[in-house]
Amino acid sequence: MHAEIIPRQEAMDFLTHLQPKWLDRVWTDGVLGNVKKRLARNARGAGAKADLINYGLRNANGKLVAVLRIGCAPYGNAPVIAAVGKDLALHTAYLMRLAGVGLSANDLVGFVQASTLRFRADMLVRNHERERKGLPPRDYRYLLSLDDPCARLIESPAWDILAVSNAATGRVYLNAGALDAGVTNTRSSVTRYVDAQGCVRSVYQSGKNVAAEKAAEGLPIIREGVKHRFLWVLAPKGTLEYAAWRRALRRWVREPEWGENGLGWTQPRLLIQTVAG
16 A cells, blocks of 8 residues: 655644544444444544654545554653663654544555555655754664554444444554564553543543543543553564564564464554445
8 A cells, every 4th residue: 555644734634533423323242223322433633743754545536544643652752661672762663643444454454564664764864854953863663552452443334334343453553564562561540531522632620630520421531551562673574674673672572473462352543444244
């Protein structure tokens, strides 16, 4: 799949416009029900304004159907340091947002592969401008992403029905070449909620935790805590660079084994259109 660099605002607009949707018929766990339900199509929002690069995938009509944003990890880069160590953190970027609509899972995997394969080269090219400004060059060798096991996969199988399935797989990331980098040790807690306009808000307002109040109003609550780590080595397999950079990683970073080490029950937050039958 062709991944192109797109402007930051275009990427953020795409993610912002994936708003929650009210549906009269909802396919949940294999059962089609007529209960009206509000589904958050992208509960995480557009992400930080500061980033490194944004990639987009367009359909035949030139319309964006997927966006991948790469930047620095939150909390002072703590997730990256925990995953690869302080020294390698200087060479590691963070996949902070991925969403798609109106494409197949295979198309999305191809888009992630194309984006991760070109990311290192794209950043090296930008070093000329950094050097001109007197800034140090960047040398990215790894890409980290985190996934919440409590997340939901939202699909569109057919008949204009969105299906809600329990968090089940991290297979899109793994099929796109990511390594299994274990899990975080963060305690799960309610951190944000989705308001009536579909915007993601913090549960802390003026020093007060309003989580219980918003849950009582029926608004979607977002829990965050223990997450699974996915890590890409930014070199083609079989090359000397891949072998050297792979050996430098911590011992718990391993080739993924489906159904082992928690894999098989986490899912990147995606919006995917699939074909029924």
